[in-house]
Amino acid sequence: MNNVNVEPSQLNGTVAIPPSKSDVHRAIICGALSRGKCVISPVDLSEDIKATIGCVETLGAKVNITNGVLTIDGSEMFKGNNYQIFCNESGSLLRFIIPVVSAMGISATFTGAGRLPERPIGIYLDCLPKAGVKCTTKSGLPLTVEGQLQPGEFEIPGNVSSQFITGLLFALPLLKEDSKIILTSPLESVAYVDITINVMKKFGVIIETTDYGYFVKGNQKYIPKNYTTEGDWSNAAFFMTAAAIKGDITVTGVDKNSAQGDKEIAEILKRFGAKVEFTDNSVRVQKGDLKATDIDARQIPDLVPILAVCATFAEGTTHITGAERLRIKESDRLSAIANAINQLGGNVVEKPDGLVITGVKSLKGGTVQGVNDHRIVMAMSVATLMATDTVTITDMESIKKSFPNYFEEYNRLGGISYVNLR
Numbered sequence: 001m002n003n004v005n006v007e008p009s010q011l012n013g014t015v016a017i018p019p020s021k022s023d024v025h026r027a028i029i030c031g032a033l034s035r036g037k038c039v040i041s042p043v044d045l046s047e048d049i050k051a052t053i054g055c056v057e058t059l060g061a062k063v064n065i066t067n068g069v070l071t072i073d074g075s076e077m078f079k080g081n082n083y084q085i086f087c088n089e090s091g092s093l094l095r096f097i098i099p100v101v102s103a104m105g106i107s108a109t110f111t112g113a114g115r116l117p118e119r120p121i122g123i124y125l126d127c128l129p130k131a132g133v134k135c136t137t138k139s140g141l142p143l144t145v146e147g148q149l150q151p152g153e154f155e156i157p158g159n160v161s162s163q164f165i166t167g168l169l170f171a172l173p174l175l176k177e178d179s180k181i182i183l184t185s186p187l188e189s190v191a192y193v194d195i196t197i198n199v200m201k202k203f204g205v206i207i208e209t210t211d212y213g214y215f216v217k218g219n220q221k222y223i224p225k226n227y228t229t230e231g232d233w234s235n236a237a238f239f240m241t242a243a244a245i246k247g248d249i250t251v252t253g254v255d256k257n258s259a260q261g262d263k264e265i266a267e268i269l270k271r272f273g274a275k276v277e278f279t280d281n282s283v284r285v286q287k288g289d290l291k292a293t294d295i296d297a298r299q300i301p302d303l304v305p306i307l308a309v310c311a312t313f314a315e316g317t318t319h320i321t322g323a324e325r326l327r328i329k330e331s332d333r334l335s336a337i338a339n340a341i342n343q344l345g346g347n348v349v350e351k352p353d354g355l356v357i358t359g360v361k362s363l364k365g366g367t368v369q370g371v372n373d374h375r376i377v378m379a380m381s382v383a384t385l386m387a388t389d390t391v392t393i394t395d396m397e398s399i400k401k402s403f404p405n406y407f408e409e410y411n412r413l414g415g416i417s418y419v420n421l422r
Contacts, residue, residue, distance in 0.1 A: 017232050025092055028053060028072065029097070042228075085101075094121070231252075261300050262303055294320075295307055347359075374403065
């Protein structure tokens, strides 16, 4: 995998953000489950979205994508058995599709790449066998599921990945009887479940939120429809933070009323001291006199790497808490971002569930590890804006997971980055 050299610079201008990966994942799955023809647009072909398309094609859907418009025909879904489903590095896809396959009463073997085979699936290994599904695994992937998922009550801790809850929400309406998802602890990353419920509703499936969790009426049907996707607040956060630190950037294609939890980046940057201004479908961020602020990351874990970069240039000490789940993402993101910032002269202390970051005026040049993690690579490219010399970031190509043309947009706004062929 190639490295990228990034020079200190300043970003200014207007940038259009790719469609929300979270939104597109869910729309593709709902579209395929509708068993009809749907058009979903715009769609950006990141590696995770390619994996979701590949999955529904394996299960029988016909998919075509032209100029960012995806057409899906699910009329031939689930006609076979013993499927081999490759999820690449997408934890979302894996956790979304396991219960769906089980709801159809077919067998499938799931495999993956990168760290995915090691990432937790234990919630399903506990609850699915109790509901009629045989799960065979030595530990992680490959995982084989067989048998018919039965309706009933599913107890899930709320402090694990919300992706397990989304997977059950996709699957349980397909069963003949009603089901309940009972949360045994407060739900974290609730916004991601809200996205799921919103997308499902647009495809005709209703989920009821209750005081114990979720009530899911059985025997529902997904209805084919055309679907317009939202811009991605998670990716917008990198350019918004670049502006807060050193610049003036307008991000277009984002909805301030979105269910995406990562829209919180706008309010957090305001708390740091940046100037933030909304219009109907854009947000403008301008450099401010940044001051430290404390951040509870339980609902916004994906923002932690870029928030750590922002805190690095804020006067005072910022505490980020509630982020222990970041240790089991594409990398151990708490360790990865702390090590990268400290390698360039920053002051970040790791805690079991977060980071303590004391602000500095600038960073030095050097080489940092991207650890094959798109969010670490992009966050460190933003940190380099305030470096005194060139920074080399390894594993540049990991950005294909979520934002393939990130560095093209970075350079178009005035950044200086170029591939360092190894």
